[in-house]
Amino acid sequence: DVKVTQSSRYLVKRTGEKVFLECVQDMDHENMFWYRQDPGLGLRLIYFSYDVKMKEKGDIPEGYSVSREKKERFSLILESASTNQTSMYLCASSLGTAFHQPQHFGDGTRLSIL
Amino acid sequence: KNEVEQSPQNLTAQEGEFITINCSYSVGISALHWLQQHPGGGIVSLFMLSSGKKKHGRLIATINIQEKHSSLHITASHPRDSAVYICAVLMDSNYQLIWGAGTKLIIKP
Numbered sequence: 001d002v003k004v005t006q007s008s009r010y011l012v013k014r015t016g017e018k019v020f021l022e023c024v025q026d027m028d029h030e031n032m033f034w035y036r037q038d039p040g041l042g043l044r045l046i047y048f049s050y051d052v053k054m055k056e057k058g059d060i061p062e063g064y065s066v067s068r069e070k071k072e073r074f075s076l077i078l079e080s081a082s083t084n085q086t087s088m089y090l091c092a093s094s095l096g097t098a099f100h101q102p103q104h105f106g107d108g109t110r111l112s113i114l
Numbered sequence: 115k116n117e118v119e120q121s122p123q124n125l126t127a128q129e130g131e132f133i134t135i136n137c138s139y140s141v142g143i144s145a146l147h148w149l150q151q152h153p154g155g156g157i158v159s160l161f162m163l164s165s166g167k168k169k170h171g172r173l174i175a176t177i178n179i180q181e182k183h184s185s186l187h188i189t190a191s192h193p194r195d196s197a198v199y200i201c202a203v204l205m206d207s208n209y210q211l212i213w214g215a216g217t218k219l220i221i222k223p
Contacts (some may be wrong), residue, residue: 009155040215099204101146108157
């Protein structure tokens, strides 16, 4: 079974802090994704990556950056956290052509910015 | 108007009832996904379909491409089916995924 592991289930940070969310997958998937999920809204894609050192902006990249130095790890960085970035963050990975294959999700990180 | 609409937003039913969750979309698609999100947060892919019908255990997913509509059915529902069910469509114009807001299902014993 594919395992996607997010480093924290719950995280509390302060406004202005630099925040790192880590995601690791163990199935050698080419594609990795970061989403945020807010009540009443569908998942919104922040960034995705289809290969090491490659990244593509999703629908809401502002205020975020990503890093993919190794195939199994995809990091989401909040450069200067703000209260409107309080959300559930979900990492996913998939094989092959980016959006055609089912995505495998981590358990999510519930991030609160105070 | 959202490109992917799910209905109902919330559904509470008794154990054993037949459940239907609907997904309507307004764009051309090449595939549609149904996913399940448990209260803990993790999301699991249930089905990916582009035509007809798929069945897995007590879950059935159907899609009508002409009507731009898909349904997820649960037979003999059980409290462990309580979750948020999410529909996502893969657009055929740019191969991006558009996500529905989800249907929160509660099955009472």
